[in-house]
Amino acid sequence: MINALRTETFEINMGPQHPSTHGVFRMVLTLDGETVVDVVPKMGYLHRGIEKLAEENTYVQGVTFTDRMDYLSPMTGNFPFVLAVEKLAGIEVPLRAQYLRIIAAELQRIASHLASIGFLGNDLGTWYSPLMYTLREREIILDLFEMLCGARMTPTYMRPGGVSQDLPEGFKDRCLLFFEKNMPRIMGEVPALLTDNEIVQMRLKNVGVLPAEKAIACSVSGPSLRGSGVKFDIRKAVPYNAYDQFEFDIPTGTKGDNFDRFVVRYEEIKQSMRIVRQALANLPAGPIMAPGITRNLRAPAGSEAFARTEASRGELSVYMASDGGVAPYRCKLRSPSFINLTALREMLLGSRVADVVVTLGTLDIVLGEVDR
Amino acid sequence: MAFGTGIIRSMLTTLRHAFWQRVTVQYPEQKRDSWFYEAGMKPRFRGAPMLVMNPETGAARCVGCGVCVRACPHGVIRLDTSVNQQGQRVVNSYEVEICRCLFCGMCEEACPFGAVVCSHEFELASYQRYSLFWDHRFWEPGAIKPATPIIALPTGKP
Amino acid sequence: MEQAIQVVRDALRFLNDVGAIIYLWVQQTLLGFVRGFLPDYWAGSLVWLIMQVIGIVCVIALLGIFAILFIYFERRGVARVQDRWGPNRAGPWGLIQGIADTVKLITKEDVIPVRADQWVFRLAPIVAMVPAVMVFAVIPFGYAKIGAGTDALNMPFILADLNIGILYGVAVGSLTTVAILMAGWGSNNKYSLLGGLRSGAMMISYEIPLALALVSVGLLAGSLSTVDIVKAQPFIKPFGIDLFGGYILLQPLGFILFMMAAVVELNRSPGDFAAAEAELVAGYHTEYSGMRFAAIYVAEYFNAFFVCCMATTLFLGGWRGPEILPSYAWVLVKAVLLFWCLVWLLGTLPRPRIDQMLGFAWKVMIPLALLNLFGTALGVSLWQAWVVK
Numbered sequence: 025m026i027n028a029l030r031t032e033t034f035e036i037n038m039g040p041q042h043p044s045t046h047g048v049f050r051m052v053l054t055l056d057g058e059t060v061v062d063v064v065p066k067m068g069y070l071h072r073g074i075e076k077l078a079e080e081n082t083y084v085q086g087v088t089f090t091d092r093m094d095y096l097s098p099m100t101g102n103f104p105f106v107l108a109v110e111k112l113a114g115i116e117v118p119l120r121a122q123y124l125r126i127i128a129a130e131l132q133r134i135a136s137h138l139a140s141i142g143f144l145g146n147d148l149g150t151w152y153s154p155l156m157y158t159l160r161e162r163e164i165i166l167d168l169f170e171m172l173c174g175a176r177m178t179p180t181y182m183r184p185g186g187v188s189q190d191l192p193e194g195f196k197d198r199c200l201l202f203f204e205k206n207m208p209r210i211m212g213e214v215p216a217l218l219t220d221n222e223i224v225q226m227r228l229k230n231v232g233v234l235p236a237e238k239a240i241a242c243s244v245s246g247p248s249l250r251g252s253g254v255k256f257d258i259r260k261a262v263p264y265n266a267y268d269q270f271e272f273d274i275p276t277g278t279k280g281d282n283f284d285r286f287v288v289r290y291e292e293i294k295q296s297m298r299i300v301r302q303a304l305a306n307l308p309a310g311p312i313m314a315p316g317i318t319r320n321l322r323a324p325a326g327s328e329a330f331a332r333t334e335a336s337r338g339e340l341s342v343y344m345a346s347d348g349g350v351a352p353y354r355c356k357l358r359s360p361s362f363i364n365l366t367a368l369r370e371m372l373l374g375s376r377v378a379d380v381v382v383t384l385g386t387l388d389i390v391l392g393e394v395d396r
Numbered sequence: 397m398a399f400g401t402g403i404i405r406s407m408l409t410t411l412r413h414a415f416w417q418r419v420t421v422q423y424p425e426q427k428r429d430s431w432f433y434e435a436g437m438k439p440r441f442r443g444a445p446m447l448v449m450n451p452e453t454g455a456a457r458c459v460g461c462g463v464c465v466r467a468c469p470h471g472v473i474r475l476d477t478s479v480n481q482q483g484q485r486v487v488n489s490y491e492v493e494i495c496r497c498l499f500c501g502m503c504e505e506a507c508p509f510g511a512v513v514c515s516h517e518f519e520l521a522s523y524q525r526y527s528l529f530w531d532h533r534f535w536e537p538g539a540i541k542p543a544t545p546i547i548a549l550p551t552g553k554p
Numbered sequence: 555m556e557q558a559i560q561v562v563r564d565a566l567r568f569l570n571d572v573g574a575i576i577y578l579w580v581q582q583t584l585l586g587f588v589r590g591f592l593p594d595y596w597a598g599s600l601v602w603l604i605m606q607v608i609g610i611v612c613v614i615a616l617l618g619i620f621a622i623l624f625i626y627f628e629r630r631g632v633a634r635v636q637d638r639w640g641p642n643r644a645g646p647w648g649l650i651q652g653i654a655d656t657v658k659l660i661t662k663e664d665v666i667p668v669r670a671d672q673w674v675f676r677l678a679p680i681v682a683m684v685p686a687v688m689v690f691a692v693i694p695f696g697y698a699k700i701g702a703g704t705d706a707l708n709m710p711f712i713l714a715d716l717n718i719g720i721l722y723g724v725a726v727g728s729l730t731t732v733a734i735l736m737a738g739w740g741s742n743n744k745y746s747l748l749g750g751l752r753s754g755a756m757m758i759s760y761e762i763p764l765a766l767a768l769v770s771v772g773l774l775a776g777s778l779s780t781v782d783i784v785k786a787q788p789f790i791k792p793f794g795i796d797l798f799g800g801y802i803l804l805q806p807l808g809f810i811l812f813m814m815a816a817v818v819e820l821n822r823s824p825g826d827f828a829a830a831e832a833e834l835v836a837g838y839h840t841e842y843s844g845m846r847f848a849a850i851y852v853a854e855y856f857n858a859f860f861v862c863c864m865a866t867t868l869f870l871g872g873w874r875g876p877e878i879l880p881s882y883a884w885v886l887v888k889a890v891l892l893f894w895c896l897v898w899l900l901g902t903l904p905r906p907r908i909d910q911m912l913g914f915a916w917k918v919m920i921p922l923a924l925l926n927l928f929g930t931a932l933g934v935s936l937w938q939a940w941v942v943k
Contacts (some may be wrong), residue, residue, distance in 0.1 A: 034744060036744050036745070036748075058748075058908070058909075081469050084502070085467075085468075085469035085502065086469075088469050088498055088500045088502075089469075145904065148904035148905065149823060149824065149826075149903075149904040149905025150823075150901075150902065150903065150904045151632065151823060151900060151901060152636055153410055153413075153635060153636050153901050153902060156636040156637055156638060157413070157636075157637070160419055160637065167438070170437075170438045170440070170441055171438045171440065172440070173440060174438070174440040174441050174442035174501060174514065175441075175442050175499065175500075175501075178498065178499070178500065180500050180501070188505070189440065192439075192440065213409055216405045216406055216408075216409045217406045217409055217410070217902075218406075218904075220401075220402040220405060220406075221402045221403055221405075221406045221903075221904065222399055222400070222402045222403055223403065223824070223903060223904050223905075223906050224904055225402075226906055226907070226910055227904065227905075227906065227907060227910075319467060319506060376907060376908075376909070377748070378905075378907045378908065379907070403903065406902055406903070407898065407899075407902050407903070409902075410635045410898065410901055410902040411635075411898065413634075413635055413636070413637055414631075414634045414635045414898075416637060418633075418634070418637055418638050418639050419637045419638065420637075420638045420639050422639070
């Protein structure tokens with residue numbers, strides 16, 4: 025009987041200014057009542073020309089731009105850039121610097137996932153309550169970063185050849201105290217407030233399903249890929265920067281729906297805590313910067329390098345080519361959020377308007393990364 | 397009833413929070429200190445870049461070499477020097493465009509004389525655009541805040 | 555000692571009755587004055603009219619104060635749940651925040667979309683506000699017993715003791731649905747239309763369990779008048795003082811159904827589909843600004859106050875309670891307690907999807923409400939057959 029009625033679809037703009045699109049992101053939804061028939065994402069509202077700027081600044085200055093790409097997890101944004109420079113120029117990084125980098129990156133991953141979980145609560149309709157609780161712990165991680173390198177959001181901590189500063193006095197104790205005292209509270213509250221809540225399960229389960237083959241076909245990476253059941257983590261598959269000396273698991277989901285992606289992020293926090301504990305316990309002594317690195321670092325002309333890392337949102341990779349000057353000839357940043365967005369249409373066809381926002385929330389995009 | 401237990405658990409969690417102390421730092425009465433967060437700025441905090449005063453001479457340590465100008469990613473520092481009668485380089489003006497500064501600290505790392513540091517000054521908001529171009533703001537070594545707002549550099553002294 | 559207690563009791567009794575005494579005094583004075591130039595019947599009617607107008611003004615003043623207080627209370631309450639302070643800068647403890655917001659909204663530009671349906675757009679806030687104020691005619695805010703013995707005057711503080719009280723309340727309260735549909739349609743905005751239609755569907759679905767829960771209470775009390783329902787409620791009475799009770803003891807399921815349906819009727823989280831910020835920006839009130847928006851916003855809090863007062867009247871015993879507080883204070887205390895529960899729900903629960911909520915209404919709540927009604931009817935008839943004989 026419903027099919028006998030002649031209905032029309034209408035287009036609605038989930039526009040750049042929206043409380044829930046995680047940034048300036050525009051989607052043109054074609055709706056049939058409440059069901060989504062087509063999704064066309066339109067990006068570019070936050071394009072700042074980072075790749076072009078990187079061609080005009082030296083290698084060391086270029087690290088500051090990578091902070092601002094994924095502004096919710098800047099340490100992991102620094103990582104592939106410095107790895108690419110080191111591959112290009114043939115620099116050997118001391119082991120202590122590698123461990124410090126891992127500590128910074130994993131702490132940043134915890135902070136980023138905490139923020140992602142909190143903001144998902146916002147999308148679901150809890151008016152900022154889980155967000156306040158997760159951000160409370162994230163503030164302590166950001167304080168740790170301030171203790172370490174002086175800035176909370178734009179640390180510029182990793183440099184080509186090592187890291188910029190050593191651990192200060194009391195960092196290790198403060199970090200371990202944070203893990204003992206503060207993290208158990210939030211790790212207990214997230215299940216109580218979100219994961220075990222039946223309304224959240226009703227909203228997240230069987231919605232936004234991305235099957236494993238589609239995920240691989242769309243080059244999705246990160247927790248979104250692992251939520252679909254594909255056990256692929258660059259830290260284990262293509263280990264870089266001493267990650268093969270650490271012991272950690274890779275949580276995966278089964279169905280690829282929103283709930284699995286959400287739970288994968290929650291479990292990854294626990295694995296990151298494991299890694300940081302091991303790194304702090306086994307931290308070797310030594311220099312934090314490779315010898316002979318100047319501000320005007322040059323790489324051999326005609327060389328190129330590709331560095332893949334596992335950032336908080338997926339595979340963040342940098343391709344760099346040099347022509348012998350102080351600045352790279354070309355620096356291409358492959359950001360995970362941009363590529364993950366190509367799978368959005370697959371996930372959203374047939375779902376409702378309310379699911380659009382939630383699926384975008386579990387896909388966890390950051391517009392700074394998407395638009396660069 | 398198995399259906400409602402999760403909801404009841406979440407409601408009890410928030411009810412527990414309702415009886416705790418609030419976590420917010422009441423700026424401007426409190427700055428970075430509350431019962432929950434550690435008080436004070438961390439020593440390595442990167443705020444606005446300022447010139448360091450040499451305690452013996454009372455003048456800035458800056459000699460006008462220009463390394464910081466080249467190290468800055470955005471060209472935020474502007475340096476104007478000239479040569480005085482004794483043949484020494486003298487700094488006429490050292491201007492930092494605070495409105496475009498990234499607070500990355502590259503100038504501090506680049507300076508061979510330790511003349512530029514990222515101070516702990518972070519309350520930089522202003523009503524006029526021209527006041528965001530800082531000229532010669534001094535920072536006493538060891539101080540948390542700068543000594544005086546604007547000071548003209550006495551010319552003729554290194 | 556005995557005398558001290560007696561003095562305190564008399565003082566509390568006076569506090570309770572002072573409003574009634576003033577009312578009666580004004581009434582008698584006016585009657586004496588008007589009888590001078592009008593025949594008896596007309597004099598009585600005129601005085602009655604004047605007293606009603608005075609009562610309406612008092613109730614509207616009370617409503618105004620309480621709506622602003624509720625807005626403030628909600629913001630502070632939600633902030634408390636979230637480990638933060640609410641508004642605490644405007645005035646001492648942020649109490650002037652409501653007035654500051656009102657002044658700001660009054661001075662805002664009145665923006666009306668050019669292609670909006672002009673009359674529908676302009677009338678929607680009025681249609682939202684007027685029923686929200688009208689329903690307060692049937693809430694008893696207190697009780698006073700002047701005099702003693704057989705010719706004592708029983709005065710419930712109610713504007714109109716209709717003998718179809720709760721029917722009037724539900725009927726007039728459901729006019730808010732019309733207002734939201736008008737606002738959604740009149741805005742000429744796809745988001746608003748979506749929000750308005752969603753909300754319309756939700757509200758008419760949730761009227762049914764609401765009304766059925768109220769009907770069960772009416773069955774138990776034997777009357778639809780709110781005053782009779784409060785008087786008929788069972789109370790635990792040690793030493794003859796009302797301590798605790800109400801129909802919540804006999805109808806726990808009815809109370810839960812009433813509150814859940816009320817949360818959705820009020821368009822409050824977790825049932826705020828009309829203005830689900832995350833999805834529809836602001837839903838049906840996207841295009842409203844300034845005083846029109848303030849009217850819709852405050853009407854929502856009037857409705858919330860009404861629902862809390864209705865729930866205390868029907869389930870928690872209305873004005874009845876130990877004599878340590880006057881009767882009107884008991885009504886307000888219980889209403890504020892229920893409002894805290896609503897605020898707590900807002901801060902905690904996420905929003906189900908609209909089709910899940912509608913399914914829940916039709917497949918779970920209506921059968922439960924019908925079962926409740928059936929059980930109540932069975933209980934009442936068995937009680938009358940066996941106990942009353």
